[in-house]
Amino acid sequence: MTASHYAPDTLLGRYEWHARAACRGDAKIFFGAGGLVDIARRVCGSCPVRQQCLDQAMRLESGLAHDFRFGVWGGLDPKQRARLDPDVRARSEKRKNVPRYGGKPLAPCGTRGAYERHKRKREPVDDACQAAYDEYLAARSTRASRKAAA
Structure with missing residues (x-):
C-alpha cells in the first residue's frame, strides 16, 4: 500500500x-x-x-x-x-429602529439639537427641550461675559 x-x-x-x-x-x-x-x-x-x-x-x-x-x-x-x-436581518432591524433625519440619528428630546429640530419643523417644543435650550443660552451668556471681562 x-x-x-x-x-x-x-x-x-x-x-x-x-x-x-x-x-x-x-x-x-x-x-x-x-x-x-x-x-x-x-x-x-x-x-x-x-x-x-x-x-x-x-x-x-x-x-x-x-x-x-x-x-x-x-x-x-x-x-x-x-x-x-x-x-444581516438583525443589523437591518437595528438601523431601522434609529430615527433619522438627513442621514444622521435624531437628537433625543431634552437636548439643544432636539429643540432646534422642533423649531425647524415648526413642532411644539416640549419642556425638556426648552430647558436644555435655556441652559445652553445661559452657558453661552456666561462665556460671553467672562470673555468681555478678560
Whole structure:
C-alpha cells in the first residue's frame, strides 16, 4: 500500500449532493448578469437538491451584505439570500429602529439639537427641550461675559 499525499476524503458526504444538482456543469447562467437570473431560477425550480444548495450558500455567506454575495443559489439571488440571513436581518432591524433625519440619528428630546429640530419643523417644543435650550443660552451668556471681562 502506498502513502497518499492527500488528506482523506472526509468532506465527500457533505457535498455529495453536487452530483445530483440540475445545474451541474452550467455555471455561466448562475453567475452571469441580467436576464440569466430568470433562467437560473427555472433550473433551480426543478432541482432535487435545491435546499442543500441554499443551505450551503447560507453557510458560506453568513453575515455578508448582499453586495458581497454572488450568483443564484437554491433559486435565490443575492438580495433574497441576504434577507434570509439572521445576522444581516438583525443589523437591518437595528438601523431601522434609529430615527433619522438627513442621514444622521435624531437628537433625543431634552437636548439643544432636539429643540432646534422642533423649531425647524415648526413642532411644539416640549419642556425638556426648552430647558436644555435655556441652559445652553445661559452657558453661552456666561462665556460671553467672562470673555468681555478678560
